[in-house]
Amino acid sequence: MKTNISLVQQILQKDKGGKIVLLMLFFVVVFVAISNLLIPKDSFFYISTYTVTLLGKYLAFALLALALDLVWGFIGILSLGHGAFFALGGYSMGMYLMRQIGDRGVYGNAELPDFMVFMNLKELPWFWCGFDNFFFAAFMIAFVPALLAFIFGWLAFRSRVTGVYLSIITQALTYALMLAFFRNDMGFGGNNGLTDFKDILGFDLQSDGTRISLLVLSFLALLGGYIVSKYIINSRLGRVCIAIRDTESRVRFLGYKVEQYKLFIFVVSAILAGIAGALYVPQVGIINPSVFSPMFSIELVIWVAIGGRGTLYGAIIGAFIVNYASTYFTSALPEVWLYALGGLFVIVTLFLPKGAVGFIKKLNLKKYTEVSNASS
Amino acid sequence: MLLLEHDNTDNIGELKKGNRILYLDDVTVSFDGFKALNSLSLTIEYEELRCIIGANGAGKSTMMDVITGKTRPDTGNVVFGQAVDLLKMDEPAIAQIGIGRKFQKPTVFEGHSVFENLELAMKGDKRFFKTLFACMSGEQRDKIEEAMVLIGLKDFYKKEASILSHGQKQWLEIGMLLMQDPKVLLVDEPVAGMTPGEVEKTGQILTDLSKNHSVVVVEHDMEFIRSIAKKVTVLHEGSVLAEGSIKNIQENEKVRKVYLGE
Ligand SMILES: Nc1ncnc2c1ncn2[C@@H]1O[C@H](COP(=O)(O)OP(=O)(O)O)[C@@H](O)[C@H]1O
Numbered sequence: 001m002k003t004n005i006s007l008v009q010q011i012l013q014k015d016k017g018g019k020i021v022l023l024m025l026f027f028v029v030v031f032v033a034i035s036n037l038l039i040p041k042d043s044f045f046y047i048s049t050y051t052v053t054l055l056g057k058y059l060a061f062a063l064l065a066l067a068l069d070l071v072w073g074f075i076g077i078l079s080l081g082h083g084a085f086f087a088l089g090g091y092s093m094g095m096y097l098m099r100q101i102g103d104r105g106v107y108g109n110a111e112l113p114d115f116m117v118f119m120n121l122k123e124l125p126w127f128w129c130g131f132d133n134f135f136f137a138a139f140m141i142a143f144v145p146a147l148l149a150f151i152f153g154w155l156a157f158r159s160r161v162t163g164v165y166l167s168i169i170t171q172a173l174t175y176a177l178m179l180a181f182f183r184n185d186m187g188f189g190g191n192n193g194l195t196d197f198k199d200i201l202g203f204d205l206q207s208d209g210t211r212i213s214l215l216v217l218s219f220l221a222l223l224g225g226y227i228v229s230k231y232i233i234n235s236r237l238g239r240v241c242i243a244i245r246d247t248e249s250r251v252r253f254l255g256y257k258v259e260q261y262k263l264f265i266f267v268v269s270a271i272l273a274g275i276a277g278a279l280y281v282p283q284v285g286i287i288n289p290s291v292f293s294p295m296f297s298i299e300l301v302i303w304v305a306i307g308g309r310g311t312l313y314g315a316i317i318g319a320f321i322v323n324y325a326s327t328y329f330t331s332a333l334p335e336v337w338l339y340a341l342g343g344l345f346v347i348v349t350l351f352l353p354k355g356a357v358g359f360i361k362k363l364n365l366k367k368y369t370e371v372s373n374a375s376s
Numbered sequence: 377m378l379l380l381e382h383d384n385t386d387n388i389g390e391l392k393k394g395n396r397i398l399y400l401d402d403v404t405v406s407f408d409g410f411k412a413l414n415s416l417s418l419t420i421e422y423e424e425l426r427c428i429i430g431a432n433g434a435g436k437s438t439m440m441d442v443i444t445g446k447t448r449p450d451t452g453n454v455v456f457g458q459a460v461d462l463l464k465m466d467e468p469a470i471a472q473i474g475i476g477r478k479f480q481k482p483t484v485f486e487g488h489s490v491f492e493n494l495e496l497a498m499k500g501d502k503r504f505f506k507t508l509f510a511c512m513s514g515e516q517r518d519k520i521e522e523a524m525v526l527i528g529l530k531d532f533y534k535k536e537a538s539i540l541s542h543g544q545k546q547w548l549e550i551g552m553l554l555m556q557d558p559k560v561l562l563v564d565e566p567v568a569g570m571t572p573g574e575v576e577k578t579g580q581i582l583t584d585l586s587k588n589h590s591v592v593v594v595e596h597d598m599e600f601i602r603s604i605a606k607k608v609t610v611l612h613e614g615s616v617l618a619e620g621s622i623k624n625i626q627e628n629e630k631v632r633k634v635y636l637g638e
């Protein structure tokens with residue numbers, strides 16, 4: 001245990017921004033958990049379960065943004081289809097939650113989920129088998145996104161598709177999956193997706209305790225994802241990745257098989273995205289094909305750009321800023337939100353190419369130079 | 377795959393002075409009908425220092441592109457050692473078997489420090505699962521230090537390569553070649569942008585290297601070539617115009633006509 005902690009310390013050494021962001025999130029999570037569970041509902045300090053869920057959702061999104069930053073910020077693959085991996089993780093979790101409903105559905109059918117009864121299916125499609133088991137589902141949450149990333153990446157990277165072309169085909173990938181999942185006969189609930197979940201591992205999804213547990217798990221997943229990503233970035237492999245991002249062809253002439261590096265990072269990123277999706281679904285209570293929509297994947301790129309690409313913690317900040325703003329605006333000024341988001345993106349790309357993180361760093365530098373000027 | 381690579385290495389044959397290390401046979405490369413290389417044939421021996429000269433557009437860089445796997449020729453053979461068919465290999469495999477290259481336009485990793493550039497170039501197992509857990513040994517660190525001293529960038533070891541001058545980037549790329557420790561070094565215009573003092577030092581390094589490597593240098597600078605070369609090949613419109621000692625070349629009628637413009 002002690003060696004584990006020192007390993008983590010070593011990984012996060014020199015990463016001041018990362019430590020600050022993670023520590024702040026830790027305190028927020030602890031504070032929210034305590035205020036929700038221990039403080040009476042009529043107190044001013046009570047934090048509603050709605051807020052708990054919202055925070056949990058942001059944390060899942062932050063993990064997704066982190067996954068995207070790993071491929072975009074560190075090996076230069078601008079994926080415009082990362083929502084697909086998130087969605088596949090989410091659907092895997094959703095399928096498990098559907099099986100947990102048992103005979104408590106509207107039709108009271110213990111064998112089949114409601115939407116299948118509605119579609120007159122007689123038996124469970126083969127790909128639903130095994131999802132009764134949590135451990136099987138947990139495995140699939142990582143495995144399905146990883147498999148898709150592996151096959152897609154193997155084909156794309158081997159034929160050396162890069163840059164805009166690669167971005168476009170990632171977009172096509174998620175779009176194709178969205179169309180497929182919209183179809184009722186795919187067996188994933190079509191348009192409506194999977195919803196009406198009751199409990200997870202036998203715990204009531206509506207109870208405060210479960211909500212808080214999911215919140216804490218989301219934080220731990222983000223923390224774990226951050227540490228794994230940071231470990232990768234700090235290793236020599238990480239330095240090869242950055243070299244690939246900056247000058248791909250040169251790396252080949254040093255004897256590195258660029259395709260393998262890209263594939264590795266892409267698969268790791270897809271797994272992180274899948275886990276994020278799996279944490280998102282029980283907290284939000286629904287998963288439907290809209291998560292596959294190209295729009296969602298593009299929005300995700302905007303989070304990372306706004307937070308600051310290539311720093312990992314910037315992606316977390318971006319996910320929080322944009323999603324908080326989104327929650328606020330979509331209730332206050334729904335018509336304005338998309339324009340505001342687009343405008344924000346344009347401003348960031350034009351004036352703050354390194355995002356919020358770059359902006360803060362610049363401010364710090366200014367303060368520092370002013371101080372040193374004053375003292376001299 | 378592993379087996380194949382093993383086979384390939386076996387096919388290099390004995391590496392000793394006088395044996396051939398690189399062999400281009402009747403290589404033709406055309407871009408939209410224009411023949412950048414036209415039935416080029418060339419042999420480089422082990423532990424040889426060969427200079428290649430030729431006007432701009434003669435096909436010197438294209439020749440290096442073919443050897444390193446960047447460009448596939450239309451026809452011809454490229455053989456490493458006794459029987460390794462380079463045309464069947466991709467860039468990383470060619471690099472791993474022992475062919476290193478310095479590009480005409482110095483290409484270093486701008487986002488990395490001088491030290492990291494050298495680290496990435498360092499000879500070793502470059503498969504991703506090895507680099508993920510790679511630790512640097514003291515010996516490797518010493519080798520990098522040594523290279524940094526040699527290329528005069530010791531004081532810059534923590535500095536990002538992007539801040540280096542053109543000449544320093546040339547040095548860094550030569551340092552990366554040293555770290556790769558290849559059997560053949562292909563060096564494209566190494567002294568562009570260097571001061572006379574630096575040019576001399578570069579010549580010294582390349583001469584030293586040719587004692588246990590084969591070095592192929594492309595250069596324009598006749599002064600530089602005169603200072604290092606033993607054997608010179610003149611390329612003209614994609615094929616060999618003349619080959620011989622620097623003295624022979626300078627006296628050669630054809631060469632004087634097309635290259636020295638007399
Ligand atoms: N990728 C390419 N596409 C089209 N033409 C090329 C390409 N690379 C080189 N060439 C042409 O091939 C000829 C040889 O170029 P190069 O090998 O760079 O010459 P050198 O290095 O001897 O100056 C030039 O005329 C150049 O324009």
Ligand SMILES: [Mg+2]
Nearest residue numbers: 436437438480
């Ligand atoms: Mg050239």
